[in-house]
Amino acid sequence: MVALSDMDIIEYGKMVSILSKRMISNAVIAEEAAQEVWLAVLKSLSSFKEESKLSTWIYAIAKRVIAKYAANERHHSTEFLHDYITGDDRDIPDDVDMDNDLWIKSECDRCLTGLFHCLSNEARMIYIFRDVVQLPFDEIAAIIGKDEPTVRKTLSRSRTKLRSFLNGNCRIFNPNSECKCRMNTLLEGIDLPTEYQRIRDIGKRISIFRQVEEVLPTKNYWENLVP
Numbered sequence: 001m002v003a004l005s006d007m008d009i010i011e012y013g014k015m016v017s018i019l020s021k022r023m024i025s026n027a028v029i030a031e032e033a034a035q036e037v038w039l040a041v042l043k044s045l046s047s048f049k050e051e052s053k054l055s056t057w058i059y060a061i062a063k064r065v066i067a068k069y070a071a072n073e074r075h076h077s078t079e080f081l082h083d084y085i086t087g088d089d090r091d092i093p094d095d096v097d098m099d100n101d102l103w104i105k106s107e108c109d110r111c112l113t114g115l116f117h118c119l120s121n122e123a124r125m126i127y128i129f130r131d132v133v134q135l136p137f138d139e140i141a142a143i144i145g146k147d148e149p150t151v152r153k154t155l156s157r158s159r160t161k162l163r164s165f166l167n168g169n170c171r172i173f174n175p176n177s178e179c180k181c182r183m184n185t186l187l188e189g190i191d192l193p194t195e196y197q198r199i200r201d202i203g204k205r206i207s208i209f210r211q212v213e214e215v216l217p218t219k220n221y222w223e224n225l226v227p
Contacts, residue, residue, distance in 0.1 A: 004045070012055065013038070013222030015133045016062045018213060020221065022113055022128050023070045023121070033069040034221035037062045052142065059135070059143045063125060076117045086180050104186050108172060111181070118165065119158050126151055127158045132210050 004012075013034075020034040021027070040061050048057055116124050122144065129140045130151075141148040166173035169181065 004041075008054070009222055010220065012058050013220040016058070016066075017219050017221045018132055019059075019062055019125070019128050020066050020069075021219065022116055022132065023066050023073070023124060025073060025110075025113060025117065029069060031219075031221045033066050036069075037065045038222045040065055053139070055135070056139050056142050059129070059133075059139075063143050067121060067125070070121050073117060073121065075120060076114075086182070112170075112172075115162070115165065115170075118161060123154050123158045126154050127162075130155050131159070132213060134210070 016037050017030075017034045020030045020037070024030040024033055037058075041058055044061065048054070116127075119127060126140060126144060129135045129143065130137070135143075137148050137151055141151045144151060146154075163173075168174070168177055169179060171177050171179040171181075
């Protein structure tokens with residue numbers, strides 16, 4: 001019987017948590033979904049025959065469980081999202097129980113998760129598996145249950161849609177954009193674009209959502225389930 005090592009729990013727990021967090025807008029439900037994946041993995045581990053990679057097997061379970069939770073997530077048009085992110089500038093609440101810069105980054109992170117909802121659930125999952133978790137196309141195709149050309153086409157359309165919207169509406173993605181979101185003034189104080197540019201300079205070209213995972217403290221909803 002295959003056993004999960006501590007490194008497996010760290011690696012797959014982190015990635016499943018990212019998938020759940022990006023697929024589900026409610027943080028409490030996202031954590032619940034990720035923890036259900038953990039329980040499903042443990043329950044089925046004895047049946048894993050090593051006919052596929054362990055990662056493929058775990059992510060296939062994650063896809064099934066998280067898709068069930070995400071079924072009721074709303075799919076928004078980019079027109080709706082434009083109205084969603086604009087409005088009066090926000091202020092940091094007086095009762096914030098974290099560092100101000102971290103609160104600003106966390107609020108931007110929530111916004112980016114909301115923006116994902118211009119994609120269908122399946123398109124969003126494919127995008128996350130490829131551009132955030134960075135799985136190869138053949139593995140994504142096996143997880144999703146679609147052929148590789150379909151996965152590639154869906155990803156290309158998703159990238160175009162997200163890039164087009166973010167280029168004109170998000171100063172994190174494009175520091176020169178005419179961003180009018182409610183976090184705009186607060187962002188000037190910590191210069192997130194510079195932080196993300198530092199990541200671009202260090203590593204290969206990666207998506208804005210992958211960069212967010214590098215800058216913000218990473219959640220691993222599995223860790224508090226491990227004895």
